[in-house]
Amino acid sequence: MNYLFPNKASTINDDDPRPTLVGQDGEYIMEYSLGNPMFETYGVIDTGSDFTWLQCLPCIRCFNQGDLDYLHTDFNVGLHAVDCTSPLCIQIVNPSVTEVLCDADNCQCKYMMEYSDGSTSAGDVFHTLLRLQTTPGNYVGFPRFIFGCSRETTGDFSTIASGIIGLGRAPASMISQIYDYIDGKFAYCLVPMGQDAVSEMRFGQIAVISGPGIIYTPMIPQILTSDNYHILMEGITVGDVYVPYLEGDKAVLGTILQANFMVSFDLERKKIGFKKMNFSFLEALDPLY
Template sequence: MNRANHFNQISVYSNAVESPVTLLDDGDYLMSYSLGTPPFPVYGIVDTASDIIWVQCQLCETCYNDTSPMFDPSYSKTYKNLPCSSTTCKSVQGTSCSSDERKICEHTVNYKDGSHSQGDLIVETVTLGSYNDPFVHFPRTVIGCIRNTNVSFDSIGIVGLGGGPVSLVSQLSSSIGKKFSYCLAPISDRSSKLKFGDAAMVSGDGTVSTRIVFKDWKKFYYLTLEAFSVGNNRIEFRSSSSRSSGKGNIIIDSGTTFTVLPDDVYSKLESAVADVVKLERVEDPLKQFSLCFKSTYDKVDVPVITAHFSGADVKLNALNTFIVASHRVVCLAFLSSQSGPIFGNLAQQNFLVGYDLQRKIVSFKPTDCTKQ
């Protein structure tokens, strides 16, 4: 389903590409890269549940984060509009043809919360770092140039790493071997790396792997979560919701902070944790979490919660499962919802997480990501 492979022809010596990733205060992870010729530095939220690269462009009618310079396509020698008659335009969900004589490909994304982003699909050169060269240029990469949005970005855009045909990973697949990895550092003053190609291999002691399940459009990476365990208490991941049954029952998402579980599964997990944590229960001052304790984070004594994926047991410690809600209040950082299960980025911190889309596996390796 990758119709964009032919866009990028680069040297075989560039099969080890990387980009710095930093943590924002709101829990999003930001990737830096460059667009256009000459290269213009931009930033985007690393999002494995999005299948397009979005960037807020100059002359945007309604955009956010006006303090950062926006990409201006008119200054780039390699910028081109994507015709609505092109195969790529027709292969992407949410596209339409402009009503003027230009007949360019327009794109709209509507989110579940009612927000939206609208813009043009353009073709541009993306520049990333490399092990072997200072920079590697990927010409004719399809980008969404935002002209109108009511989404409040803490960055200039989004870097979609999902499975759709115009995600960054899909478009670079012929050059990076359909592999990428990231290591999410838990503190904002330390950057880590998003790696592509040969540099993204995850192996060695402690590595566990589970199968990716692709569904309609191949946009999301579904994993099969069988159960959680808290000590000797095993909570089966079964729910009255059909979305939580069978293979491919949870989405792994670097663009969502907290892990989201069906109501009945969350209730059992919360009870299991509450039974073993010997701390005073208090209300959440943020009014977001339902299980909170009076404690400082450095002294919190909580159990390891193991996520039992098919073929892979991932042990989550306090860093992955609890959050400081306020001074002397820590909360279980899972949310309850029937909108669909998500394995969020907090649970992935201090793991080297590798995606091998050729083999259809995700691997986890416990790692100090501040040293990557």
């Protein structure tokens, strides 16, 4: 439970978020909305990082994000700057955030992140209303969602998204901030790149999978310096050949390596479920209804 970000209790209803995913260039992007007026954008989903950010104007150095608009912080009244002395600013200190800084002039909370490939994002921290799609044209809202407005990026980022959606376990991740509403449950099925089918994220009770062919494995306590999702991997079967895995635990990351699987995370029961999918996405989802 996340006491800094209280939300409504989880219920089984039509309000469970289920935004669609788009796969391109080896990454999957998800639509979400921020602020007032509602600003719609797309971010790359990443279970290996713990902070959500998007590029904002005014910007010192921004990468090309194609046809997507940039969020202008001067013209969205629904954005609220986070004070660097507030618990919300302190909360974003986690392994994925390199530094939390203060602006000496106005005490604006700032962040600086660096990824494993050397790419960086730096900017200001805000909180606002987050909206996630439930059904086409309908959304559920989460108040006081904290995120980063990137003013300067370096390195290699997707040109079909405005930033990163952090789905890790740290307190400032999107999952942690909406934890109570979704009861610690989310799932995704990543359709392989190039297929004419739509992937989908699922949050809440609709993320629970059942039926034949499902394998659940317990999560193990994360390494002290990591907020990733870890399971114990014993081996890999390639055709009829079993290859033992001798490296111990393995982080579960949202990449194309999980394509053709429904992956369900249940953080309340500390387990992760896998279901092999060998057909179209809509057919694969039948057991969920």
